[in-house]
Amino acid sequence: MKLASLFSGGKDSTYAIHLAQKQGHEIKCLLSVFTKSDESHLLHHPNIQWTKLQAKSMQIPQITIDSNSNDTKDELSLLENLLKTAKNKYDIEGIVHGGIKSNFQKEKFEKVCSKYGLTVVAPLWGLEPEQYMNDLLDANFVFIMITVSSDGLDDSWLGKTIGHSEIETLRKLSDKFGFNLNFEGGEAETFVIDCPLFSNSIKINRAEKKWDGYRGRFEIVDAELNYNA
Numbered sequence: 458m459k460l461a462s463l464f465s466g467g468k469d470s471t472y473a474i475h476l477a478q479k480q481g482h483e484i485k486c487l488l489s490v491f492t493k494s495d496e497s498h499l500l501h502h503p504n505i506q507w508t509k510l511q512a513k514s515m516q517i518p519q520i521t522i523d524s525n526s527n528d529t530k531d532e533l534s535l536l537e538n539l540l541k542t543a544k545n546k547y548d549i550e551g552i553v554h555g556g557i558k559s560n561f562q563k564e565k566f567e568k569v570c571s572k573y574g575l576t577v578v579a580p581l582w583g584l585e586p587e588q589y590m591n592d593l594l595d596a597n598f599v600f601i602m603i604t605v606s607s608d609g610l611d612d613s614w615l616g617k618t619i620g621h622s623e624i625e626t627l628r629k630l631s632d633k634f635g636f637n638l639n640f641e642g643g644e645a646e647t648f649v650i651d652c653p654l655f656s657n658s659i660k661i662n663r664a665e666k667k668w669d670g671y672r673g674r675f676e677i678v679d680a681e682l683n684y685n686a
Contacts, residue, residue, distance in 0.1 A: 458482050458483070458550045458551050458576060458578070459482075459483050459485050459547065459548060459549050459550050459551075460477060460482050460483065460484055460485065460549060460550065460551050460552060460553045460578060461484075461485060461486050461487070461488050461520075461539075461540070461543040461547065461549045461551075461552050461553075462474050462477075462484050462486070462487050462488065462517075462552070462553050462554070463488055463536075463552055463553070463554040463555075463566070464487035464488060464489050464508060464511075464512075464519070465489065465505065465508070465555075466489075466504065466505060466507060466508040466511050466648050466649060467555070467600075467646055467647045467648060467649065468555075468593055468598060468600045468647045468649055469555030469556070469557065469581060469639075469641070470554065470555040471511070471555075471598070471649045471652060471654065472555065472581065472593055472596070472598060472652075473553050473554060473555040473578075473579070473580050473581055474515075474553060474654060475596065475598075475652065475653065475654055476580035476581070477553040477578055477580055478654075480578075480580065482553065482578065484517055484553070485517075485518075485543070485547035485548075485549055486517060486518045486519065486520055486543050486546070486547050486549070487508070487512050487515075487517050487518070487519040487520070488519075488520055488521075488536070488539040488540070488543060488552070489505060489508050489519060489520070489521045489522075490521070490522055490523075490524050490532060490535050490536060490539070491505050491506065491521055491522065491523045491524060492505065492524050492532070504603055504648050504675075504676065504677045507648070507659070507677050507680055508521075509521075510659050510680060510681070510682055511649065511655070511659065513682065514654075514655040514656050514657050514658075514659065514682055515654045515655060515656075516656065518547075520539055520542055520543060520546075522535050522538060522539055533565060533568075533569055536566075536569055537569055537572070540552070540569065540570070540573055540575065541573070544573060544575070549575065550575065550576060551570070551575045551576030551577060551578055552566065552570060552575055552576075552577055552578065553578040553579070553580065554566055554577070554578075554579055555579075555581050556579050556581065556582060556641075557581045557582060557583070557584055557586075557589070557639055557641050558582070558583065558641060559641055559642075563577075563579065563582075584639075586631075586637065586638035586639040587624065587628055587638055589639055590619075590624045590627075590638060590639060591621065591624060594619075594620065594621055594624070596652070596653065597651075597652060597653055598649060598651075598652045598653075599618060599649070599650050599651040599652065599658070600618070600619055600647045600648060600649045600650065601616055601617060601618050601619070601647065601648055601650060601675070602614045602615060602616070602617050602619065602645050602646070602647055602675065603615070603616070603646050603647060603648045603674065603675040603676075603677075604645055604646040604672070604673065604674050604675070605644070605645045605672065605673050606643060606644060606645070606671070606672040606673075607634065607636040607644035607645065608634045608635075608636070609630040609631070609633060609634030609636060610630065610634075610636070610644065610645055611673075612666060612668040612673045614645065615666050615668070615673050615674070615675040616664060616666065616675040618650075619647070624638075648677070657682040657683050657684055658682075658683045659680055659681070659682060659683065660680060660681055660682070660683040661677055661679075661680045662678075662679040662680060662681065663677075663678040663679040664676060664677050664678055665678055
């Protein structure tokens, strides 16, 4: 099927594209809502502007729209506009998203898509968290943590590249503090800097850490595609 991807630049939406392609689907475009703030319950916010580098590296056209509201209803309306544009421009038959167990997201996306006769593809749905995190690494996904907002996760995780040893540490912390290991509840968010989909990795030239004692953000200030690797 010809699909549009709901794309945030994080590990889940990027890996969903990877799996959808392996299933034989064609990703015609990326759909990204540039959200107002990190209070969105539906969409990913931090460093969303740098998805343009990921789109360029994947050589997949990206359709974006700015949101001035954190209201889920308003965000869904913007998502509808993106879907209409994608259907008219790329003749898409469905969407792919990186949801794993959030019924809230799943139901909202399915409702919007049903209006336009679009199929929803969710290749990550129901995956076991620890296995999934290790599968990402085994598939050569390189990603960093760009936000943390959970007990057990401090500012030392901000900007950290996640490897197998970090996953083991995170598993122990998730057991102790009760957060979701794959972060789907918003406990942390990630940004993919390299994977098999990319022609070039992303080089972060400058970033700033922001930490309030409980929540923190790794804000990318300057980045570019790495043509020397």
